[in-house]
Amino acid sequence: MTAPPSLPRRSLLATAATLAGAGSCASRSPRPDDQRPGRRVQAGIAEAQPRHVLLAAYDLHAEGRGRAVDAVRRTLAAWTKPPTGRVTVTVAVGPDLYRKLDLPAPAGLREPPGFPGDRLEQRRCGGDLVVQLCAGDPLVCRRAAAHLTAQAKDAFGVRWRQKGFLPPHAAHETPRNLFRFKDGTENPTGDELARWVWDGNGGTHLVYRRIRMDVDRFTALPRGRQEEVIGRTRADGAPLGGRTERDEADLDAKTPQGRYVIPADAHLRLAHSRFDDGARMLRRGYSYDDGGHDKGLLFIAFMRNPELFVRVQQRLAERDAMNAFTEHRASAVGYVLPAPGRGEDLGDRLA
Numbered sequence: 001m002t003a004p005p006s007l008p009r010r011s012l013l014a015t016a017a018t019l020a021g022a023g024s025c026a027s028r029s030p031r032p033d034d035q036r037p038g039r040r041v042q043a044g045i046a047e048a049q050p051r052h053v054l055l056a057a058y059d060l061h062a063e064g065r066g067r068a069v070d071a072v073r074r075t076l077a078a079w080t081k082p083p084t085g086r087v088t089v090t091v092a093v094g095p096d097l098y099r100k101l102d103l104p105a106p107a108g109l110r111e112p113p114g115f116p117g118d119r120l121e122q123r124r125c126g127g128d129l130v131v132q133l134c135a136g137d138p139l140v141c142r143r144a145a146a147h148l149t150a151q152a153k154d155a156f157g158v159r160w161r162q163k164g165f166l167p168p169h170a171a172h173e174t175p176r177n178l179f180r181f182k183d184g185t186e187n188p189t190g191d192e193l194a195r196w197v198w199d200g201n202g203g204t205h206l207v208y209r210r211i212r213m214d215v216d217r218f219t220a221l222p223r224g225r226q227e228e229v230i231g232r233t234r235a236d237g238a239p240l241g242g243r244t245e246r247d248e249a250d251l252d253a254k255t256p257q258g259r260y261v262i263p264a265d266a267h268l269r270l271a272h273s274r275f276d277d278g279a280r281m282l283r284r285g286y287s288y289d290d291g292g293h294d295k296g297l298l299f300i301a302f303m304r305n306p307e308l309f310v311r312v313q314q315r316l317a318e319r320d321a322m323n324a325f326t327e328h329r330a331s332a333v334g335y336v337l338p339a340p341g342r343g344e345d346l347g348d349r350l351a
Contacts, residue, residue: 040339041202044090054141057127058156071155083147090132092206092334097128115317124330164286164298182237202338205306210330213296218325229321231268265321
């Protein structure tokens, strides 16, 4: 059914919320130790990571508010039913879509500033809608993306797509990146999620960075130097000076010669939450390998306030020893819509 050219704000936002709450897009039953907000949240955030991810960004083609509203309404209505129960679908709204629909964006939602060393490829950046598809089988991700794209083709075009993977690891283990180090050790858990990740409505912000890694050069370093760059041991992920992966990093510890045990330019030190009043982000990184020397990390993180990412990345871009082996080549941000509960439209709170 064709929508009228002028759609009330409440109706539009309610329509936007239907996708966030449909089927596998929503987490329906909070775990008792999860401390989720009172509202339902989208799936694909706090759950254990499946082996494969496919990220897809879409741009709205319609021009003029009336046509844009109609296009968004029809597309999100078509996307209401998830393509399969074996994939989680997480939808984030980019800052430009709020502008195109003449709607106020969440206060913290804006494109991050440029950072020293960035080599961003604009064709791989941004997007009016950013969708994260996660599954145990990459074919399931591809089929789900094709299904969503076909349904949206009259209103949205694909801006970019990127696939990623996790190496084999036990369910209780922290995944490793292509540098062979554990990645995601200090993620928030329990009540920290409600404090640092979700807002009071069950929404959050997504930050994405495609980071090319010079795997050959880094892995050619002596293991001791690799560990100084990262700030952790490679074997078990313990912070330098610690014994186990979960040990608290001692940023003040020094050697008998007066040098920091965790070097001043170590990645762990510069990214540590101590410099952000304890604020933390939930990282769900995946590796990627697009052939040749184009391989690295898909940094995917969720946080209540994306200014946290900006602060951390500014420190890293200026002083991180790992910069000699990495390049940031793509970037995107979005507000992850709260998932509506039974009989309610949480899109009304998207102001």
